[in-house]
Amino acid sequence: MEIKSPQFKKNAKAALADEQLQKALSHVRSKFIEKRATAVRELDCFNELRDNAVAIKKHTIKHLDLYLERFEEKVLEQGGQVHWAATARDARGQVLDICRKIAAKTVTKGKSMISEEIGLNEFLEVNDVTPIETDLGEYIIQLRGEHPSHIIAPAVHLNMDQIREDFREHHTELPEDRSLEEPISLLQEARGILREKFLGADVGITGANFLIAETGTSVIVTNEGNGDLTQTLPRIHIVLASIEKVVPTLEDTSQILRVLARSATGQEMSVYTTLSSGPKRGDDPDGPDEFHVVLLDNGRSSMLGTEFEDMLRCIRCGACMNHCPVYHAVGGHAYGWVYPGPMGSVLSPSLAGIENTGHLPNASTFCGRCESVCPMRIPLPKMMRHWREREFELHLSPASQRRNLKLWAWFAKRPKYYRLFSRLSHLALKMLAGKSGRISFLPLAGGWTRFRDMPGPEPKTFMQAWQDRSTRDQPQ
Template sequence: MKISSPEFKNNACNALDDNQLQGALRHVRKNFVKKRADARRDLPEFDALRDSARAIKDHTLAHLDLYLEHYEKKVIESGGKVHWATNAAEARGIIMDICRKSNARTVTKGKSMITEEISLNEFLEANEIQPVETDLGEYIIQLRGENPSHIIAPAVHLNMDQIRDEFRKAHTHLPAERSMDEPETLLREARQILRDKFLSADVGITGANFLVAETGSSLIVTNEGNGDLTQIIPRIHVVVASIEKIVPTLEDMAQITRVLARSATGQETTVYSTLSTGPKRKTDEDGPEEYHVVLLDNGRSSMLGTEFSEMLRCIRCGACMNHCPVYQAIGGHAYGWVYPGPMGSVLTPTLIGIDKAGHLPNASTFCGRCEAVCPMHIPLPKMMRFWREREFEQHLSAPSHRRNLTLWAWFAKHPSLYRFVTSIGMRILAIWGGSAKRINWLPMAGGWTKFRVLPAPEGPTFIRQYQRAKRNAR
C-alpha cells in the first residue's frame, strides 16, 4: 500500500473540505458512539470484563514465546501447518508458495487488516492470482481501488450513491436499467456475484481475531458469513495472523469476545463466531483439505517490553477511532496507511517509521476519549506522547516547532521569569479581547484563530490564585 502519512496535513485539509465525506462521517459520530454506550449500559459486568481482558493479555504477552510454542504444537497435532514470518515480505512469499503448489488462480478473502498490512492483494495480482474481497465493505472498496478507511467498517466513508455507481460500472452483465434504489438490492446483487466466487475459489484467506493455544484454533467473528464461506468452501484455508493474537484458553477468549463486539458495533455478540482447527477430518464431507497458519511478527516482538508494549493488547475493535474527534472530522484515509485513528497513530510509526508517520501522534487533542473507551485499557495518549518525544529526539519535527519548544523549555526552567512574562502576556490578551472578551485573530496564530475563537484570559494567573488561596488558608 502506498504510504501518504507524510502528507497528513494536506490529507486532513482535503478531508475537511470534502462534503460527501463529511456527510458519511456523520454516521460514525451518531451510530457507533451510541451503540457502544447502550451495550455497556446493558451489561453491568462490562468494566470488570475489561479489567479481566487486560489481565489475560498481559499474562499472555509475558509468556508469549511459550503460548506460541504450545499453539504451534496443537495446530500440528490437528493436521495443520504453521509458517513463521518475521516480516511482510516473508509472509507474502509463504502465501505465494502455498498458492503456487496448488496452481491457484483465484483466492477469496475474509476481512483482514493484517493482509492490508502486508499489501497482499497487490502482490497476488502482480503474480497473476486474483484476490476477491468478500466482505461487502471490502468488496466495494476493492472495486474502487481504495483502501479501508476504518478497521471494522472499511467503506464507512462512502454513501449509497457512490456504491450504486460503482456496482453499475462493475456489474456490466446485469441490465443497465435495473432498479437499485434500496440498499437491500445492492446487497442482493453483491451476494449473487460473490456466491460464484466462493464456489470457484482455490484458496480462502482469512485473518484471525484470536488464536487459541489450548486447542490450536483460529477464531473469526463476522456478521455477513463471508469469512465462513471463505474458510470452508475452497480446498485450502490460509489464516494470516500476527503473533499477539494468541490467548491461552477458550475461557480467556470468551472474556475478551464479550467486550469486543460491544465495543465495536454495540452487539452482544457477532452473528458468527467460528473456531477452525486444522483441515477437515477423515469422515468430514466438507471443509478444506489443507489448513495453514502464517504467524507474522513484523516488528511486534521488538515492541514487547518497550513503552509501546501495551499496544499489543489491541483487539482491533475500532472504538478508539469511533470516539476520536480527529477521526470523526477527517475519516480514515487522511492517516495515510493501514491503521487510522488513535490506535493507528501509535501503531503506524512502529511499522513504517516515525520519520514517515510523525504527523499522526501529533494529530491528537489528547482529550483521552480513546483510552476511556478502549476495552483493553491501552493508554493511547501516553504512547502518542512517547512518539512525540522520539520525534523530537531524532530532530524530525519542523525547525520552527523545535525552536518554540526550546524557547518554552528555557522559560519553564526559569519560573520567576516565566511567571513575569505570562502575566504580561495575559494582560495584553485581556486588552486584545476587548469588551467582548473574545479573540478572533492573533498575529502568528491566524491558522488557529481562523476556525476558533479564543476566550480572553480573565483574572490573575493560576499560580497567583493558588498562592493567594494558600495564604488565605493559613
C-alpha cells in the same frame, strides 16, 4: 501499501472539504457510540469482563513465545502447517508459494487487516493470482481501488449513492434497469456475484481474531458469513494472523469475545463466530484439504518490553476510532496508512517507523475518550505521548516548535522572568484587542485566529492584580 502519513495535514484538509465523506462520517459520530453505550449498559459485569480480558492478554504477551509454540504444535498435530513470517515480505512470499503449488488462479478473502498491512492484494495481482474480497465493505472498496478507512467497517467513508454507482459501473452483466434503491438490493446483488466466486476459488484466505494455543484453533468473527464460505469451500485455507492474536485457551477466547462485539458494533456477539482447527478430517463432510497459518511478526516482537508493549493487547474492535473526535472529523484515509484512529496512531509508528508517521501521535487532543472505551484498557494517549518523546529525542518534531518550546520552558523555570514574560505578553494582547475585547488576528497563532477570535485579556494579569490587592490590604 504506500505510506501517505507524512501528508497527514494535506489529507486532513482534503477530507474536511469532501462533502460525501463528511456526510458518511456523520453516521460514525452517533451510531457506533450509541450502540456501544447501550450494549455496555445492559451488561452489569462489563467492566469486570474487561479486567479479565486485560489480564488474559497481559499474561499471554508475557509468555508469547510459549503460547505461540504451543499453538504451532497443536496445528501440526491436526495436520495443518505453520509458516513464521518475520516481515511483510516473508508473509507475502509464503502465501504466494502456497497458491503457486496448486497453480491457484483465484483467491477468496475474508476480512483481514494483516492482508492490508502486508499489501497482499497488490502483490497477488502482479503475480497473476486474482484476490476477491468477500466481506461486503471490502468488496465495495476493492471495486473502487481503495483501502479500508476503518478497521471493522472498511467502507464507512461511503454513502449509499456512491455504492449504487459503483455497482452499476462494475456489474455490467446485470440488467441496466434493475432497481438498487433499497440497501437490501445492494446486498443481494453483491451476494449473487460473490456466490460464484466462492465456488470457483482455489484458495481461501481469512484473518484471525484469535489463535487458541490450547487447541490450535483460529477464530474469526463476522456478520455476513462470508468467512465461513471463504474457508470451507476452497481446497486450501490460509489463516493470515499476527503473533499477538494468540490466547491460551478456549475459555479465554470466550471471555474476550464478550467484550469484543459489544465494544465494536454494540452487538452482544457477532452473527458468526467461526472456529477452524486444521484441514478436513476423514469423516468431515466438507472443509479444506490443506490448512496453513502464516504468523506475522513485522515489528511486533520489538515492541515487547518497551513502553509500547501494551498496544499488543489490542483486539481491533475499533472503539477508539469510533469515539475519536479527530477520526470523526477526517475519517480513516487521512491517517495515510493501514491503521487509522488512536490505535493506529500508536501502532503505525511501531510498524512503519516514527519518521514516516510523526504526525499521527501528534494529531490528538488527548481527550482520553479512546482509552475510556478501550476494552483492553490500553493507555493510548500515554503511548502517543511516548511517541512524541521519541520524536523530541530524535529531533523529528518541527524546528519552530522546538524553538518556541525551549524559549517558553526557559521562562517557565524562572518565576521572576516568567512574571516579566507574562506581563509583556499581556501588554501585547491588550494592544491587539483594543476596545473590542477580542483579537481577530494574532501573530504566531494564525491557526487560532483563522477560525475563531481570541479573547482579549482583562486589564491586569492575575499576579499583578493579586499583588495590588495584597499591597492595598496591608496595614499602613
